[in-house]
Amino acid sequence: MKVLLVDDESKFAVMLSKRLNLRGIDTDYVHTGKDALEMVGQNRYDVVILDVKMPGISGIELQRRLMDMDPALKTILLTGHGSHDDFKAGSAEAVCYLSKPLKIEKLLQILHQIEG
Amino acid sequence: MNSRNSKMTTDDLAFFGTVNASISHELKNILAIISEAAGLLNDLTEMATSGGDIQLQMLQNCSRDIVEEIQRGFVTIKRMNAFSHSVDDPVKAVDIADCLDLMTGLAGFLSYACRIRHQPPKKQVPPVVTRPFRLQHLIYQTLVHAFKSVGPDGEIHLSLQREMDDAARIRFAGIGSGHSAVFPTESAGSVAASINAEVSIDEERRTIDIVVRSLDEAGCDGQ
Numbered sequence: 359m360k361v362l363l364v365d366d367e368s369k370f371a372v373m374l375s376k377r378l379n380l381r382g383i384d385t386d387y388v389h390t391g392k393d394a395l396e397m398v399g400q401n402r403y404d405v406v407i408l409d410v411k412m413p414g415i416s417g418i419e420l421q422r423r424l425m426d427m428d429p430a431l432k433t434i435l436l437t438g439h440g441s442h443d444d445f446k447a448g449s450a451e452a453v454c455y456l457s458k459p460l461k462i463e464k465l466l467q468i469l470h471q472i473e474g
Numbered sequence: 475m476n477s478r479n480s481k482m483t484t485d486d487l488a489f490f491g492t493v494n495a496s497i498s499h500e501l502k503n504i505l506a507i508i509s510e511a512a513g514l515l516n517d518l519t520e521m522a523t524s525g526g527d528i529q530l531q532m533l534q535n536c537s538r539d540i541v542e543e544i545q546r547g548f549v550t551i552k553r554m555n556a557f558s559h560s561v562d563d564p565v566k567a568v569d570i571a572d573c574l575d576l577m578t579g580l581a582g583f584l585s586y587a588c589r590i591r592h593q594p595p596k597k598q599v600p601p602v603v604t605r606p607f608r609l610q611h612l613i614y615q616t617l618v619h620a621f622k623s624v625g626p627d628g629e630i631h632l633s634l635q636r637e638m639d640d641a642a643r644i645r646f647a648g649i650g651s652g653h654s655a656v657f658p659t660e661s662a663g664s665v666a667a668s669i670n671a672e673v674s675i676d677e678e679r680r681t682i683d684i685v686v687r688s689l690d691e692a693g694c695d696g697q
Contacts, residue, residue: 377517
């Protein structure tokens with residue numbers, strides 16, 4: 359499984375990707391929507407984990423654009439707000455949304471479900 | 475005539491709520507990073523316990539990140555505290571430079587915030603007697619407009635100058651034309667009027683100026 363993590367909080371993205379890589383999940387990370395579009399254009403990912411609130415392109419809009427590029431792509435939305443409006447806006451397309459701080463066990467469970 | 479006892483408006487409450495929501499989001503981001511760092515420390519410890527290599531650099535990076543994020547949290551809480559206390563005194567002598575510093579810090583939590591460069595004043599700017607909460611509200615609204623006009627990759631320049639004995643001029647320079655909203659909005663205009671401030675836009679120079687004049691001792695604008 360190949361995962362792309364998109365979050366403008368660079369330390370968060372670096373650490374989460376390291377934790378996933380330590381568990382054998384091949385994970386790249388970027389910090390902007392623009393970079394995410396470039397990465398998905400150049401590489402094949404199974405799952406994109408993306409923050410709902412980012413500068414420039416919003417997470418919801420980014421999700422739509424990524425899925426237009428690769429309809430087979432699965433997305434998981436991350437939110438620090440826990441906003442139901444955010445969830446409602448993107449939930450039809452996303453596998454699920456998770457609130458920060460993350461419980462990695464929950465994330466792994468979802469990734470294994472997607473894989474399996 | 476606006477007196478010292480002017481009441482909070484719905485706009486004031488909305489502003490207070492917006493800023494507090496952005497502070498809570500910032501604190502949540504900080505806690506999320508600390509949580510991941512603690513999780514990674516735990517992962518690395520378990521690996522070492524199971525006979526894997528001790529990844530010293532990663533351990534050091536994690537520890538350093540936790541310390542940095544805790545410091546970031548303290549700064550955020552300090553700003554939250556200063557903002558919360560801005561409603562203590564309806565009218566007081568305000569250090570405009572301190573006020574600008576606080577509001578640029580708080581507005582910086584917005585996801586669409588751009589870089590802000592502060593230009594130091596050429597002469598010391600004396601405090602201005604005004605309504606601190608309303609001044610913060612006006613500065614925040616102006617910053618939001620400025621951010622939206624240049625986008626998150628842009629930059630605005632902020633300067634403060636003395637304007638006569640009892641007034642100060644705040645200038646936001648580098649405003650873009652990429653935002654269609656009119657400024658000052660009705661809300662910003664109303665806030666400005668309540669503290670005897672003037673807001674002006676120079677489309678050619680791409681600046682927004684706020685001139686803040688002292689209210690009298692009764693907290694009135696003298697009109």
